[in-house]
Amino acid sequence: MYRSPGKSGSYPNVSKLDDVAAKPCPITARTKRRRSIESPSDTFEDRLHELAQEIKTEIKDMFDQFAREQNKNSNSILTTLKDIQQTNLALQSSITFLSEENIELKNKLNQMEQQSMKDREQIFLLESKFEDSQRTERKSNIEIKNVPLIGKESKNDLQEMLFRLSENLNIKIEKPDIKDIIKINKNKKEKSTVIVEFTNTYAKTEIMKAAKNYNAKNKQNKLCAAHLGLKTDADAPIYISENLTPKASRLYFLARDLKAVKNYKYCWTSYGKVYLRQNDDSPIITLTNEAQIQQLSNK
Missing domain, CATH: 3.30.70.1820 (L1 transposable element, RRM domain)
Known part of the structure; x- marks a missing residue:
């Protein structure tokens, strides 16, 4: 005798199963590929694919965030560079102005030096004329x-x-x-x-x-x-x-000191002028200013 099989786990009423299948499911269907229970290898591949997609998405988000930060930093750097450029332009303008002003000052200084040289020459001529006049009077x-x-x-x-x-x-x-x-x-x-x-x-x-x-x-x-x-x-x-004039008196005083230090044989005055001579064979030196005496003392 055969024992009748027990109740199976399947739905007892097939017709009702069709009714259930005909009703709409309240759960939203996933966009993922439907996994097959019967293929474990397909399930691993799907998970791996999903993980890869998530990693890609995260990497993309990171790059997007990095790009946004870089754009922000670039904008900041560009702003700073523009400020630096403006500052450099202002400095260049100032340097140009100072350079032009320096050239102008140099030209004025050269003119003043030339004028000063002319004035010294004129003063020397006037002093010489005055000395000659005093010498003539005396x-x-x-x-x-x-x-x-x-x-x-x-x-x-x-x-x-x-x-x-x-x-x-x-x-x-x-x-x-x-x-x-x-x-x-x-x-x-x-x-x-x-x-x-x-x-x-x-x-x-x-x-x-x-x-x-x-x-x-x-x-x-x-x-x-x-x-x-x-x-x-x-x-x-x-x-x-x-x-002697005051200038000639001063020269004569210095000339006598030079005569003693440098062993000159002669030092004398004639018609208001001061003369030196090393020895009988050396030329006569006419002293006209103190700088000349200083040069002779340095020899």
Whole structure:
């Protein structure tokens, strides 16, 4: 005997199954490919495909986000670059302006230097003319230095001193030879200087030549206050020289120092000019300014 089979798990009423299938399903159908229960390998492939699609989507989203960020950064960079460009343009404009201004200032400076050079040349010419004028005015003058005057002497007294000096020098000086005679007192402690202005250079040259010869012959008894007829401080030495301009006096002072340091044999003045000579065979040097003396001292 055969046992009747038990109830199967299938739907008991096939007709009702058709009715159920005919009714609409409330669940939205998926767009994915329908998996087959009977094929496990197809299910793995579908999952792998879905995972790949998700990864692609995520990567695309990441790239899109990255692109948006890059666009944003690029826009920011472009804005910054534009600002920098504007700043550079402003700097370039400023530099151009400063460069043009610098060129203008250089031109003005060159003009000022040229004008300054012309002014210096003009000043030098004027100083030379003034020096020549002063030298011409003093060409007939002599100075008698270190005279022990008491301060009450008149012009007549000074003339008598000059006459007494000319007698001691064995030359003849008369009143018509004297244009003017004055005394200069620097201060009470120093002795005075007598300046004599002759009417001609001949009298001046004669008295200076005679004084030089007298001192050369009488080295133990050179000219002193007694030769002027003075009794007060009669032994005080007196010195006769040209009446130099202030510039020439300064040059003569420096020239005598140079003579001592560099062993020059001669240093003298003539008609207001200062001269140096190394020895009897060397050329005569006419000194015109202090820079010239400095050059000679540096040799």
